[in-house]
Amino acid sequence: MFCRFARYLDNKRSITYVIRMLKEANQKKHLGRPRDDEARAARRQQILDGARACFVQKGFHASSIAMIAAEAGVSVANIYQYFETKDDLIVALVESEVENDLVIVGLIGEAPSLREGLNAAMVRLISMAKMHTVVQLRLEVLAESFRNQAVATVVQQSEERTIAQLAKILRAAQANGEIRGDLKPAQCAALILALSDGLLSRLPISPRPIRELAHEAVQVLFSHLGMKPV
Amino acid sequence: MFCRFARYLDNKRSITYVIRMLKEANQKKHLGRPRDDEARAARRQQILDGARACFVQKGFHASSIAMIAAEAGVSVANIYQYFETKDDLIVALVESEVENDLVIVGLIGEAPSLREGLNAAMVRLISMAKMHTVVQLRLEVLAESFRNQAVATVVQQSEERTIAQLAKILRAAQANGEIRGDLKPAQCAALILALSDGLLSRLPISPRPIRELAHEAVQVLFSHLGMKPV
């Protein structure tokens, strides 16, 4: 279920028309009164999914609530029962998006060795089916961080947690002698994340495949950490 | 002349009001017809400057032509004599923005040694007064590249040129033995650019000062290139 808008956007139809079409495609009826929190959470997620698809396609500011509603298959007014304003919706999406980072770092931690962990994380990132959308959103989020304090705060907190987690892994690797002991784990962690962001953000503009660059980058890291290159 | 909009945005006034105020603040009632190509170019630049200020403040899609016109001190309709659509304006701005990269790389090339060049470039970036706006726009541009083919093309071409230039410098350094000879210059160059982008993009969210991270990053690079760390 990728952004259904895409199917309409190439025609020259007006946005209003596209939205009506999408709405008619969603045969949804009046849903009645699902009482439980579970249903509410599901609907909330449904909206977030629609929002994500739109934001990936058009960015935060060029995505309209009407688009998001159509994409999610709910009414415009309904969205406002789950999110107070569009900004809140953006923040909520950012919150759910930054979870990814921890997951990736988790991959590193679960591996038997740092070397294998870093490799696994890289492979996972590169081959992830929705990588494209993750990266696209990541950029959107970083750009938004410059001007939207609420977003910046969310990302900053996630960043701290992620760095802390990765630093812990690095410290463990130092303890068992896998990497040099004279590196500052937190700084090193921040660097790894920055490098990763930097690489991925070039997805649409890099003259050579990101895959190659990522491989090279891991080499650089290994040598910096004092591990033998592959 | 930073974005003059900032001066008005905190009041509760409507955008329309703000724009009128800005317009009145720009004394020159009638700009008159540019006398020659040079004057035309100047006017064009004036518009681009206004656009840049707005884009930095609000992003591409949340900046309106009216804002840009007010910020630039020209009339709305006048903008349309220099740029066919808002998208064209964006592309033009992106074109002028990617020039920066070559300038920075130029810094590296002019230095007596690669080590000094890299250091100089880093210092220049970090201490540049308008660094904040450059980075903000960089993210905006990268995010836009994902969805706007015209922008992607411009950035991609610039990227190729920049990498080629940097690769040339690296090759020279290999030739005079400053760095390891077994590195692929182009790939290495791409990596350096990615690392730089990655670092800078964390400006608003990094839990520690970018300056520190940048210093560390240069160490990583040096060790990767086979130079002694500082």
Add this chain to the structure above:
Amino acid sequence: MFCRFARYLDNKRSITYVIRMLKEANQKKHLGRPRDDEARAARRQQILDGARACFVQKGFHASSIAMIAAEAGVSVANIYQYFETKDDLIVALVESEVENDLVIVGLIGEAPSLREGLNAAMVRLISMAKMHTVVQLRLEVLAESFRNQAVATVVQQSEERTIAQLAKILRAAQANGEIRGDLKPAQCAALILALSDGLLSRLPISPRPIRELAHEAVQVLFSHLGMKPV
């Protein structure tokens, strides 16, 4: 229990948020079904009270059902079990509001003399704690009478009753020689009511205190009625 909305309206929050806050502030989660007609009437009154608070604050058309429900501490849907439409709610409120007139006129009738009665009524009006809201609503009602036939009818009927009542009092005063015998009681009564409305409606715009004007007005009346001024 003055309009609780006031407490929220200064913040920048969206209306949706304000309404949710108010709702949560009203502890009783579920009102339960009213046991008898009396309980039903109480619930109805509860809604009318909420509506009154909102109408005073914002007027008929700028008050939303959601606001009224939040203010009254009932659910939106519940309102629709007591009033078929918002217009019906308005009419019902108008009906309850015009009762005031009879009460005031009653005050005049109960006094030992017309002189004392008029004075008492004036004092009562001016010093009434909720005078402000009464007057505000009175204007709202009069304005609405121009365009809403249902409201006009209600007010007109009340007006007739009130005039009749006051005329009766005046006739009695004529009978015992307190006032001139050549006045037409009904016309005179209408005049008194008009003067009263006219005075009070200037509450927010009068350059001098209404109290003074009211005193003067009573003098005028007295002299017109053929009573000695105070």
Add this chain to the structure above:
Amino acid sequence: MFCRFARYLDNKRSITYVIRMLKEANQKKHLGRPRDDEARAARRQQILDGARACFVQKGFHASSIAMIAAEAGVSVANIYQYFETKDDLIVALVESEVENDLVIVGLIGEAPSLREGLNAAMVRLISMAKMHTVVQLRLEVLAESFRNQAVATVVQQSEERTIAQLAKILRAAQANGEIRGDLKPAQCAALILALSDGLLSRLPISPRPIRELAHEAVQVLFSHLGMKPV
């Protein structure tokens, strides 16, 4: 050219439909660029006229900008080139509306005697073709004054001017012995205005014709002022 909306409002058509109909009825084309202030003032007045018609019909808050635009025969966006917000439009209308008061008072001043002046003013008011709308708006304005400070200020200032003007006339009448010398002119003036407002505001609800009441009211005034009744 009374409110053209009236023609549509009885059918059950949606507002949107009505607005489209009205728009199509206005064959207006793109107006080009009238440079002069005169054209701007005319257009501004045109909008105010449309607004007035709507406000009379539906009140301030139930009149939408779209309605006003359709009624005035301009586009919605165009309105915003003449008035910053809907509230500003309301204030502007109120400003133009309170001018009426001075005109009426002017009538009194121009008459050869106070008696004739008051009579003339009354007759003028009662027989004015658009009296209905004037009174309707007057009530709307007074009601709005309670909650809209900007409106209250405008009305208050007008009120002061009007009272001053009328007081001057009364003082003159005192000077030439037409009326009692012991009345306070300003207070008396305020009273006259209040009585007038009070009477007129009962237009839609008075059980007997306002004309009669007005006549009676003038008698009251005359006797209060110490003039012989007619």
Add this chain to the structure above:
DNA sequence: AATGAATGAGCCTTCATTCAT
């Protein structure tokens, strides 16, 4: 009877763009 959820229609405002001057 009471209510949370839902929605089509509408609200105010702004947008990118065009046109007559």
Add this chain to the structure above:
DNA sequence: AATGAATGAAGGCTCATTCAT
């Protein structure tokens, strides 16, 4: 060439009302 005026379309948000529970 430059610009004020103009506008259809769309933006974010709220409304009165309904329905299933």
